[in-house]
Amino acid sequence: MAGAAGMLLMPKLGLTMTEGEVSQWLCAAGARFAKGDTLVVIETDKIAHEVEAPASGVIDEILAPEGQTVAVSLPLARWTLDGVSPSGNAGEDGEAPAPAAPQSPAPAFLPPPEPRVVATPLARRTAAAAGIDLARVTGSGPKGRIKAADVERFASDSPATVSPAPAPQAPASEPVRGVPDPALPGQAPTGHLAAIPQLHAIAEVEISKLLEMQARMQSVRGLEALELVSLLVLAVVRSIEAHPASNRIWTPEGAVAIPRIDIGLLSGAGHGDAILRDLGGRGLGAVSAAIAALPDRESWGPSGQADPSAITLQHALGSAADILHMPVVAGQAAILSFGGEHSLFRPDDEGLPALRHELRVGLSADARLFDVALADLFLASITRFLEDPLVLLAT
Amino acid sequence: MAEPRVRDALNRALADAMAADERVVLLGEDIAGFGGSFGVTKGLLDRFGPERVRDTPISEAIIAGAAVGAAMSGLRPVVEIMFMDFVTLAMDAIVNQAAKAHFMFGGQCSVPMVVRLPHGGGISAGPQHSQCLEAWFAHIPGLKVVCPATVGDSYSLMRAAIDDPDPVIFIENKALYALKGDMPDPPAAVAIGEAAVARGGRDVTIVTYGACLGHALDAAKALASAGIELEVIDLRSILPWDEAAVLRSLQRTHRLIVYHEAVEAFGPGAEIAARMADIGFDELDAPILRVGSPFAPAAFSKEIDSAFFPSSARLIEAVRRILA
Amino acid sequence: MRKQKAESGPDTAQLPRWLDFHRSMHIIRQVESRLATLFADGEIPGFIHLSIGQEASAVGVCAALELADTIASTHRGHGHAVAKGMALDRFFLEILGKDEGACRGRSGSMHIADMGVGMLGANGIVGGGLPLAIGSALAHKLKGNGAVAVACFGDGAMAEGILHEALNIASLWKLPVLFVCDNNGWSEFSATKDVISLDLPQLARAFGIASRHLRGDDVVAVAEAAGQLVDAIRGDGAPRLIELHTRRIRGHFEGDAQRYRHDDAADREDPLVNHESRLLRAGVTPERLAEIAEAARGEVEAALQIARAGRAACAVGALDAVYAQRGAARYG
Numbered sequence A: 001m002a003g004a005a006g007m008l009l010m011p012k013l014g015l016t017m018t019e020g021e022v023s024q025w026l027c028a029a030g031a032r033f034a035k036g037d038t039l040v041v042i043e044t045d046k047i048a049h050e051v052e053a054p055a056s057g058v059i060d061e062i063l064a065p066e067g068q069t070v071a072v073s074l075p076l077a078r079w080t081l082d083g084v085s086p087s088g089n090a091g092e093d094g095e096a097p098a099p100a101a102p103q104s105p106a107p108a109f110l111p112p113p114e115p116r117v118v119a120t121p122l123a124r125r126t127a128a129a130a131g132i133d134l135a136r137v138t139g140s141g142p143k144g145r146i147k148a149a150d151v152e153r154f155a156s157d158s159p160a161t162v163s164p165a166p167a168p169q170a171p172a173s174e175p176v177r178g179v180p181d182p183a184l185p186g187q188a189p190t191g192h193l194a195a196i197p198q199l200h201a202i203a204e205v206e207i208s209k210l211l212e213m214q215a216r217m218q219s220v221r222g223l224e225a226l227e228l229v230s231l232l233v234l235a236v237v238r239s240i241e242a243h244p245a246s247n248r249i250w251t252p253e254g255a256v257a258i259p260r261i262d263i264g265l266l267s268g269a270g271h272g273d274a275i276l277r278d279l280g281g282r283g284l285g286a287v288s289a290a291i292a293a294l295p296d297r298e299s300w301g302p303s304g305q306a307d308p309s310a311i312t313l314q315h316a317l318g319s320a321a322d323i324l325h326m327p328v329v330a331g332q333a334a335i336l337s338f339g340g341e342h343s344l345f346r347p348d349d350e351g352l353p354a355l356r357h358e359l360r361v362g363l364s365a366d367a368r369l370f371d372v373a374l375a376d377l378f379l380a381s382i383t384r385f386l387e388d389p390l391v392l393l394a395t
Numbered sequence B: 001m002a003e004p005r006v007r008d009a010l011n012r013a014l015a016d017a018m019a020a021d022e023r024v025v026l027l028g029e030d031i032a033g034f035g036g037s038f039g040v041t042k043g044l045l046d047r048f049g050p051e052r053v054r055d056t057p058i059s060e061a062i063i064a065g066a067a068v069g070a071a072m073s074g075l076r077p078v079v080e081i082m083f084m085d086f087v088t089l090a091m092d093a094i095v096n097q098a099a100k101a102h103f104m105f106g107g108q109c110s111v112p113m114v115v116r117l118p119h120g121g122g123i124s125a126g127p128q129h130s131q132c133l134e135a136w137f138a139h140i141p142g143l144k145v146v147c148p149a150t151v152g153d154s155y156s157l158m159r160a161a162i163d164d165p166d167p168v169i170f171i172e173n174k175a176l177y178a179l180k181g182d183m184p185d186p187p188a189a190v191a192i193g194e195a196a197v198a199r200g201g202r203d204v205t206i207v208t209y210g211a212c213l214g215h216a217l218d219a220a221k222a223l224a225s226a227g228i229e230l231e232v233i234d235l236r237s238i239l240p241w242d243e244a245a246v247l248r249s250l251q252r253t254h255r256l257i258v259y260h261e262a263v264e265a266f267g268p269g270a271e272i273a274a275r276m277a278d279i280g281f282d283e284l285d286a287p288i289l290r291v292g293s294p295f296a297p298a299a300f301s302k303e304i305d306s307a308f309f310p311s312s313a314r315l316i317e318a319v320r321r322i323l324a
Numbered sequence C: 001m002r003k004q005k006a007e008s009g010p011d012t013a014q015l016p017r018w019l020d021f022h023r024s025m026h027i028i029r030q031v032e033s034r035l036a037t038l039f040a041d042g043e044i045p046g047f048i049h050l051s052i053g054q055e056a057s058a059v060g061v062c063a064a065l066e067l068a069d070t071i072a073s074t075h076r077g078h079g080h081a082v083a084k085g086m087a088l089d090r091f092f093l094e095i096l097g098k099d100e101g102a103c104r105g106r107s108g109s110m111h112i113a114d115m116g117v118g119m120l121g122a123n124g125i126v127g128g129g130l131p132l133a134i135g136s137a138l139a140h141k142l143k144g145n146g147a148v149a150v151a152c153f154g155d156g157a158m159a160e161g162i163l164h165e166a167l168n169i170a171s172l173w174k175l176p177v178l179f180v181c182d183n184n185g186w187s188e189f190s191a192t193k194d195v196i197s198l199d200l201p202q203l204a205r206a207f208g209i210a211s212r213h214l215r216g217d218d219v220v221a222v223a224e225a226a227g228q229l230v231d232a233i234r235g236d237g238a239p240r241l242i243e244l245h246t247r248r249i250r251g252h253f254e255g256d257a258q259r260y261r262h263d264d265a266a267d268r269e270d271p272l273v274n275h276e277s278r279l280l281r282a283g284v285t286p287e288r289l290a291e292i293a294e295a296a297r298g299e300v301e302a303a304l305q306i307a308r309a310g311r312a313a314c315a316v317g318a319l320d321a322v323y324a325q326r327g328a329a330r331y332g
């Protein structure tokens, strides 16, 4: 199997890392290595990290000798990996030796990048849907730009090479994967903000049905003043019930489950917070009444009450504001931040532009309590309840 | 009755609005006795009297400013500024007072006024009597900006503008005043913010307004014989503009040209192109093009004036480029 | 009673009105003084222009007005708002940027307005209120409601072309406008005499507008002159002008160190002191005056406390307020 020559680059081992020192080479120039072998030890002021081989291969030349400090993404060695496509650092199965470094402008001595395929947005979309590799399509537009018609012609000329693309995921309701902050691996719990490892995730929620439902309910006696925020709180309560692991806080003894469902409300204007107590099992009427019974925002207590809630909610409904990223502090598990509603066009099932009403929800969580999977599930649950309010009310 | 012209439609709309609502008053230089520099207000003095059809001094700032105060105190003033170029002298009233009042005063009042502004060149009127300055106003939150291109729309949009609770910049194209066309009976209701598909076609979307509509339709006719079908959208309203209609068309044609007489750089087309590149990105099968006036003042000389005008020939050239 | 008459010979029938002036000027003085400290304490952001020293002008002019009359003010407009009848809590809620403020916290000091009492707004643009008053007067005239519109401007605005356009059209169209010039000698940081070459009495005459020019530190004189002018306007519908020579006791805005200020309209007195001596001469006891001033202070303080407890203005919903038509144009 023909190998591919490439570069072993200085990995980025933490958010704040800009450079690392080559502490020790465990594989000499010219030597062969197997997948998983430790090749080199990198030290930063925080940690020592062993760089493993992503695949078998051979070190052709060591470019950064021991003791040398090298900036992130610059080469440490030239290597040839067995059976790997020429570009990149990654091994056969795509697992990288370190989190992929952002490719800053390529230094001149790196192999030149592949020529960019020039194609229109529509051509790209058409090709992706039909599973066509654009590199094989000849463009008839200016300077060889590939147009949609070129892709269609290619498809009808060579039907055998086309495979259907995997079903596209609904973009709006798919939570973006959470990104735990690798710079802060589980330290001793303290009250200090920086000491809490944070995890952030975002989802887009389509709320047309929710808005319709709200408008309809406002015509019901007793619910005239129903605010959107009541529905948001209800969706969060139902989601906590569905994922009880979300309702825990971190103490010096570790994670502790909270026996009842309290939701903190953070006032947008920074006046502090208020807590809605014991919402488990309660319906919309009760939630709405609890919110209506809150005192004016300005008299809300300062944040950090004696008996804080695990989950806190804040919103910017009715404003242009996007979600605010609030770091969680000690005693909190997560903050859900809802942005203002906005309208935009997205393709409908037939690919036709349809006006949608969306809002964005951000989850900031204590990464010791929420892993990426829980964050995804929790956000997906909130999204589902808000997008289908009948389910929310029926649950 | 002879086929009405744009000027007649505007006149009739003003008259009908004044007959229907006594709060409607007209202010402007030489609009009463003389009937307006372009004859739009002819006959209204006789019909409605000098209290409601008021000749003003040559004082653009006070005309527009008084209209704001009058609107805040319960009238529905319609102001004529003789040439759009002169609106520079009335900007404080429009931008700092009218556009802000509803927001700034917490919704205590609105400013239901209309400012009529004749724009456009091509008549050797020179650098200070030819400009298309609509982008200035479309940049101001709180204003609405419309620019009809047909007889019917001139009537309907004028009625809509006078009925509107917000300040409306009503742009009339000087070259269109004499244009003849259909006047539906009864007149159609046109909402501000609604575009019209002036001609359907599958190949390229042309978004345009004002005098360029006619040139776009000419280009469409010429290209049709070559088998190229333009879809021509008459925007009619520049703020708010009909994003949905443009996107729907783009979704069919996948190619967009924005075509207007205003200077191309930083013109209304820039916003439309940017917005479509955002929300319509995946529909595009070619870069979005703009065709507008070059970055220069209008000139007196017939040669320069017509060379600068974004003619249908320039639009056709852009169509060829976008289809390449 | 007999003693009063013997000493200064005032018209005792005027006394309740004079006491009312005393009270109103104290309210405005107290409002402005409290705003000065709130500003210094950082409770009010932005900039505020106080009318301390010019109270007699606002109170005297507004004493001639009815609720249906309208007034378009300047950046130094607190006195006009209060004297025209704006409720103090509504006023403070706005100046403190609260959601329940008259303008929902969007105008603050410099654009404060209360349409319910005919206060068409302070104005951030020098001369900006003039055309608004002209338009309002046109509306009054066409409706035939007998109301008057007041066009306030400072001496600095004499240099703005809009004043000349406004005087011309008001005279030409015989609009029921009272032009009020608060001439405090200052155009921001320049003495007005250094930047203006015109003479206001001559200017008014040039446009055929009858005018009065008097000291603005005597509230009784101001009220009398304004009253006569407003009556005349209501009588024949034609505009009038009143120029009041006042003293800007504080800086242009709060925080102004006034290093440029060497000379001043030094002969202008504090209108409050002026008026108090008149009342004392008329036999009102010092205790009674102090009592009224104290009550004014209490009223202001109570309103301020209400305002402080208000809800902060909120960006939530603000985008929907750009147009009177709901959902007219909302980008993004």
Ligand SMILES: Cc1ncc(C[n+]2csc(CCOP(=O)(O)OP(=O)(O)O)c2C)c(N)n1
Binding pocket: C074, C075, C076, C124, C125, C126, C153, C154, C155, C156, C157, C184, C186, C187, C188, C248, C252
């Ligand atoms: C059109 C305009 N130009 C300049 C300013 C800045 N400015 C604010 S107040 C002021 C001085 C106005 O003087 P005057 O009209 O006499 O009012 P005063 O401050 O003395 O009450 C100036 C120049 C402004 N707000 N608007």
Ligand SMILES: [Mg+2]
Binding pocket: C154, C155, C156, C182, C183, C184, C185, C186, C187, C188
């Ligand atoms: Mg001054």
